[in-house]
C-alpha cells in the first residue's frame with residue numbers, strides 16, 4: 373500500500389530547543405494511525421509541524437509525492453491535508469453556516485465535500501445552522517470543526533484529541549461520525565488520550581516518547597500486549 377504521509381528524521385522545536393528528535397512515521401493511503409504517548413511527548417508539535425504551523429529544523433515531510441517540510445500552512449492544505457485542532461477552534465462569533473461557508477470557499481464542481489453534504493452527515497449541525505459557534509455544545513463544536521476540515525476535501529486529516537473535554541456519550545457520537553468516514557478514502561493521523569476511541573478508529577498505533585516514535589504495531593496486536601501498553605503509556 374502506498375503512504376499518503378511519510379515523515380523522515382524530522383527535527384523541530386521552539387526557540388532552538390528540541391521537541392521532535394528524529395521522527396519517522398508513515399500513514400497509509402486511506403488508513404487511520406493513532407498517535408499515542410504521554411503528555412509532553414511531542415504529539416501536538418508533530419501535528420503542527422506536518423500542517424506547516426511550525427517550521428522544522430530538518431528532515432522531510434512528504435504528502436503523496438510532494439516534499440512539504442517548511443511549507444506554509446496554505447500550501448500544505450492545498451496538498452490535501454486538513455487539521456481538526458485541539459480545543460476545536462471554531463469561530464465563536466460566526467454561525468454554523470458561516471463557519472462552514474468560510475471553510476468551503478467557493479464550492480467548485482467535482483468536489484467530494486460540500487456544505488450540503490456536511491449537513492447530511494451531521495443533521496445536528498443542520499438544525500443549528502443559525503446558531504453562533506459559542507452557542508454550541510462541546511460535541512457540536514467538535515462536529516463543526518470536523519465539518520470544516522472535510523470541506524477542504526482532504527486526503528489526510530490531522531485530528532488532535534477529538535475527545536478532549538467531551539462527555540463519554542458525546543465521544544461516542546464523534547466516534548460514530550468518524551467511523552462513518554471509513555470508505556471515503558480519507559487517511560487520518562489521530563492524536564488521542566482516550567485509548568478506547570483510538571483503538572476503535574485506528575488500524576495501527578504509533579507511540580511517541582521524548583520526540584521519537586518508539587513503537588508501531590497493528591491495533592489488535594497492541595491491545596493484546598497489556599504489558600507493553602503499560603510500559604509505554606503508563607496505563608493497563
Ligand SMILES: Nc1ncnc2c1ncn2[C@@H]1O[C@H](COP(=O)(O)OP(=O)(O)OP(=O)(O)O)[C@@H](O)[C@H]1O
Nearest residue numbers: 386387391409410411412413414415416417418565
Ligand atoms: N508553543 C510552545 N512554545 C514552547 N514550548 C512548547 C510549545 N508548545 C509545546 N511546547 C513544549 O513542547 C513539548 C511537547 O509538547 P506537545 O504539546 O507537542 O506534547 P503532546 O505530546 O501533544 O502533549 P499533550 O498530550 O500534553 O498535548 C512540551 O515540553 C511542551 O512544553
